Amino acid sequence: MIQLQTFLFIGGTEIVFILFIVILVFGADKLPEIARGLGQAMRQIKDATNDIKHEVTKSAQDNSLIDNDVTKSVKDELNKVKDDLEDFTGSLKRNQ
The missing domain is CATH 1.20.5 (Single alpha-helices involved in coiled-coils or other helix-helix interfaces)
Incomplete structure (x- = not known):
């Protein structure tokens, strides 16, 4: 059941x-x-x-x-990695 x-x-x-x-x-x-x-x-x-x-x-x-400078730099680095990853996956999607 x-x-x-x-x-x-x-x-x-x-x-x-x-x-x-x-x-x-x-x-x-x-x-x-x-x-x-x-x-x-x-x-x-x-x-x-x-x-x-x-x-x-x-x-x-x-x-x-909370250290604003540290959190801001971490957010900036994460955004850079995110942009790089989106660029990489975008090129993979176009090649398929």
């Missing part, structure tokens, strides 16, 4: 069924208010995570844990 497990992947029929149940429970006139509230909550979560990320980065820079 093959059992398909889907954890976070919801198909179209499941979404329609969930919306149908939500409309039955809350009513069609309350749906925009619920969506607005969910949107605001998601925005607050996103802002909070950005604030935390900013504070951690600022704290690391203040304590000299």
Whole structure:
């Protein structure tokens, strides 16, 4: 017996069924208010995570844990290698 497990992947029929149940429970006139509230909550979560990320980065820079010159030079070297690799693979693709 093959059992398909889907954890976070919801198909179209499941979404329609969930919306149908939500409309039955809350009513069609309350749906925009619920969506607005969910949107605001998601925005607050996103802002909070950005604030935390900013504070951690600022704290690391203040304590000299992040050396901007070193990270910039590493990024430059990685970009050079990436460009060289793209040039090499581009010539290989054209020769095939």
